[in-house]
Amino acid sequence: MLYRKYGKLGFQVSAFGMGCMRLPRIVTGNETEVDREKACEMIRYAADHGVNYFDTAYGYHNKTSEEVLGEALEGGRREKVKIVTKQPFGAMTTQPDIRKNLEATLKKLRTDYIDVYLIHNIGKGSWADIKRRKIIEEYETFRAEGLIRGIGFSYHGQYPAFKEVLDFYDWDMCQIQQNLIDVDREATEEGIRQAGKKGCALVIMEPIRGGSLATPPEPVQAIYDEYPVKRSSVEWAFRHVLNYPEVSTILSGVSTMAQLKEDIEIFSKPDAVPGCLNEEEKDIIRRVREKYLSLKSIPCTACEYCLPCPQGVQIPGVFTKYNDGVMFGNFDPQKRSYTFQIRANQDASHCISCKACEKKCPQHIDIVAKLKTAHEALRGWVE
Numbered sequence: 452m453l454y455r456k457y458g459k460l461g462f463q464v465s466a467f468g469m470g471c472m473r474l475p476r477i478v479t480g481n482e483t484e485v486d487r488e489k490a491c492e493m494i495r496y497a498a499d500h501g502v503n504y505f506d507t508a509y510g511y512h513n514k515t516s517e518e519v520l521g522e523a524l525e526g527g528r529r530e531k532v533k534i535v536t537k538q539p540f541g542a543m544t545t546q547p548d549i550r551k552n553l554e555a556t557l558k559k560l561r562t563d564y565i566d567v568y569l570i571h572n573i574g575k576g577s578w579a580d581i582k583r584r585k586i587i588e589e590y591e592t593f594r595a596e597g598l599i600r601g602i603g604f605s606y607h608g609q610y611p612a613f614k615e616v617l618d619f620y621d622w623d624m625c626q627i628q629q630n631l632i633d634v635d636r637e638a639t640e641e642g643i644r645q646a647g648k649k650g651c652a653l654v655i656m657e658p659i660r661g662g663s664l665a666t667p668p669e670p671v672q673a674i675y676d677e678y679p680v681k682r683s684s685v686e687w688a689f690r691h692v693l694n695y696p697e698v699s700t701i702l703s704g705v706s707t708m709a710q711l712k713e714d715i716e717i718f719s720k721p722d723a724v725p726g727c728l729n730e731e732e733k734d735i736i737r738r739v740r741e742k743y744l745s746l747k748s749i750p751c752t753a754c755e756y757c758l759p760c761p762q763g764v765q766i767p768g769v770f771t772k773y774n775d776g777v778m779f780g781n782f783d784p785q786k787r788s789y790t791f792q793i794r795a796n797q798d799a800s801h802c803i804s805c806k807a808c809e810k811k812c813p814q815h816i817d818i819v820a821k822l823k824t825a826h827e828a829l830r831g832w833v834e
């Protein structure tokens with residue numbers, strides 16, 4: 452396993468961080484629960500094979516992920532690893548909730564402290580409230596009491612708001628999405644550079660894009676096959692993010708022991724270091740990205756000219772998920788992600804066919820019809 456420096460906290464962390472949001476599950480009808488035996492076996496295997504970074508969250512796996520991680524690490528392993536977890540703003544209804552939730556988390560994790568505690572999923576919408584409610588100050592109190600050692604945030608949004616959040620505070624860590632397709636989506640490469648400049652530890656999530664990049668369609672595989680060094684598509688995806696010198700840890704949410712072993716092997720190769728991509732390899736990745744994007748079904752550019760929809764439908768969000776499902780030939784990750792849109796009442800079922808959006812779309816997309824198609828393909832995820 453290769454290790455990297457973790458910003459100003461100075462930890463030496465494994466370049467591979469085990470994400471605990473896709474632990475193995477047992478499905479019974481419409482109910483699912485973590486397969487604790489398998490999950491604990493995997494977590495212990497990872498900790499015994501050089502992985503010293505575990506990422507979880509208050510809400511993962513119906514609030515049971517922290518519990519499983521705590522169980523797996525108890526008895527000698529906890530002290531050897533870093534545990535990072537997150538509290539969502541949505542669970543902080545009152546000010547005392549913030550401490551109550553942390554105490555519940557510590558109990559579930561069977562530990563006295565958390566190495567880095569994140570505000571989960573800061574977005575443009577929640578940021579003003581997070582500042583108003585002085586959440587960072589609450590976290591600083593926890594740090595002064597020794598309950599947490601570092602303060603960070605995870606982010607899913609566009610670059611300008613990311614920059615605003617990053618510059619607002621002297622964060623110990625920030626966690627963003629980056630993968631070989633979405634180089635310029637969300638926080639973007641510029642976000643990576645800015646975090647590096649501030650000395651803030653940078654953690655990458657979704658490097659395999661929810662698993663989608665693991666099974667490339669034939670035209671994409673053909674591009675990988677041209678390169679003389681044979682690598683799995685997962686390794687190509689990891690190397691894209693390993694290449695950034697600013698990155699401390701790359702998270703991958705593993706569901707099977709085979710995936711875990713493959714990931715550990717990739718991150719243990721001596722050349723899996725910053726700057727690992729040569730010019731020819733960068734060109735392969737660029738062509739792979741272009742090929743994926745050419746497979747999009749609805750020509751939505753996510754320009755957002757169609758917004759706001761009077762019914763609150765997040766039109767580009769629906770189309771992006773649908774396009775991803777088509778592009779990767781697998782709707783499961785997108786269905787899961789669509790449940791968040793449904794919970795926020797921003798899904799396509801709220802469309803009343805007023806067609807106000809269609810008049811504003813520069814791509815002349817028949818939005819109403821396409822929303823119906825997308826909704827049929829995306830609904831029905833069972834957690």
Ligand code: SF4
Nearest residue numbers: 760802803805806808
């Ligand atoms: S047609 Fe549907 S999606 Fe478009 S603006 Fe009207 S309600 Fe919103």
Ligand code: SF4
Nearest residue numbers: 751752754755757812
């Ligand atoms: S205006 Fe058209 S292209 Fe732009 S986000 Fe809306 S649907 Fe997509």
